[in-house]
Amino acid sequence: MGFNCGAYIGAWTVFVIVYLNITVAAVEFSLLADLGIDSLPDKQKINISLEEYTSVITTYLQLKDDTFEEVPELRVYRLDNLRQQDTSKHPLKMVFPISISTEQVESASVRLLLPPQQNDSSTITVRLNQILGTRRRRFLQDKELYLSSRSPKWCDFDVTPAVHSWINGQRNLGLELVCLGCRNNLNPQQAAITAMIHTAQKRAKRSLENSVKRISDCSTRHRKGKKNKCCRHEMNVTFKDLPFPQLENIVEPKSYEAGFCQGLCPAQSNNFATNHSRIQGMMHQIKKNQVKVDNKKNTIPKTCCAPSKLADLQIVMVNKDNPMKLTVQTWEKMQVVECACS
Incomplete structure (x- = not known):
């Protein structure tokens, strides 16, 4: 009885696909559990009155941060x-x-x-x-x-x-x-x-306020034809585009400006998150110069552009335990405010 290479490869392919699907599902469930939306309200019982909506949304708007929106x-x-x-x-x-x-x-x-x-x-x-x-x-x-x-x-x-x-x-x-x-x-x-x-x-007021931007905001520092140093870029997230049916119960906001960090972190940068990251950047450059002389591998990684300050996000959702009510939740660390090399 000969060895069936095709069947062996096929079995391993199925195994890898199943394993990846299980891993992705576990990661997704962990995210939903952390956000407190791992279960759904009964869709047939959702009954949000006009009075309930206006009352909760008024509270939500009072809590809403206007940093970027x-x-x-x-x-x-x-x-x-x-x-x-x-x-x-x-x-x-x-x-x-x-x-x-x-x-x-x-x-x-x-x-x-x-x-x-x-x-x-x-x-x-x-x-x-x-x-x-x-x-x-x-x-x-x-x-x-x-x-x-x-x-x-x-x-x-x-x-x-x-x-x-x-x-x-x-x-x-x-x-x-x-x-x-x-x-x-x-x-x-x-x-x-x-x-x-x-x-x-x-x-008009918002336009005037936006004339002064943060040091980590790319919009104030971008030069045509040159790569940006570490800074904050815009990233608008629309909840209905994400592959989670639980997010369908979000009443407000429909989308939000999450932001992300990207850019170069040269050793002479003045935008380091900590003194440690500043030292790491210097050591990476020193080792990089030594590599050219000693032909040895640089074991110290360069610093990366990453969030240095994050903000919470207020979310209005249908109450999963009482689908006649809305609830305002606070999701922690959902928006990038500032970026730095770390």
Whole structure:
């Protein structure tokens, strides 16, 4: 019986792939456990009221650090003149009081308190469109809703593109909610758009403040055609792009400026994290010069550009133990503030 080299290599390949997958999964689980999001709330029970949202977000904005990002204001645009519509035959149409302005929208959601579904399916798929004209629609989102047969339930949809267009001058003809393959009653008992807004006054103030940057910020020290010394670069992280379903329960922020460190660490640099790293840089250079004479290996590594100061990040998430509530968490050391050679 001959040795089957192909089978042997195939078995080892499968082993290595399985081992790597297990290792990556363990690392990911460790990260989620450290952040306190290793478990998910019951999606079908999530029911965050408008009052709960505005109360917690107000607290969150008061805690939010504005080192690298301007803190927005929370605006609530309520739809007070709710009228009954036959949503079993026609889409639900809603026009909110939003008009052109000089402000900028960071994110926006429409929040609807939908009635009990007494005679219809409580799990439905709906489509939200922006109305552009008599027959023109702009698709915004498809979403599966888990409604209740006994009590009203809150649902939310991302309407950032629509609010952005209205503020920038496009005619506000409203939103349209379509029940896909169903004839449920979608007349909301309450309806509002909540938006994170940046005012012109705050943007002007922010621009003035940004004229003075940290010594480790690349934007003040970059020279065209030359490599940067160790400094802080921008890195925007969008949570929905990360491969963790647990992050879907983050309400705010949708993204954040994390930053990273990169650049050269020459021995004569004035940006060392500690006296030890300064000595290490000098010793590396001395050994490097000796290598040229003695032809021996340099055993002292050069210093590396790394974070020297980190900041915490406030996160608003659905409470995994009570999906009718939001909670503000502090994730430690999530943002690079300054970089140095170490």
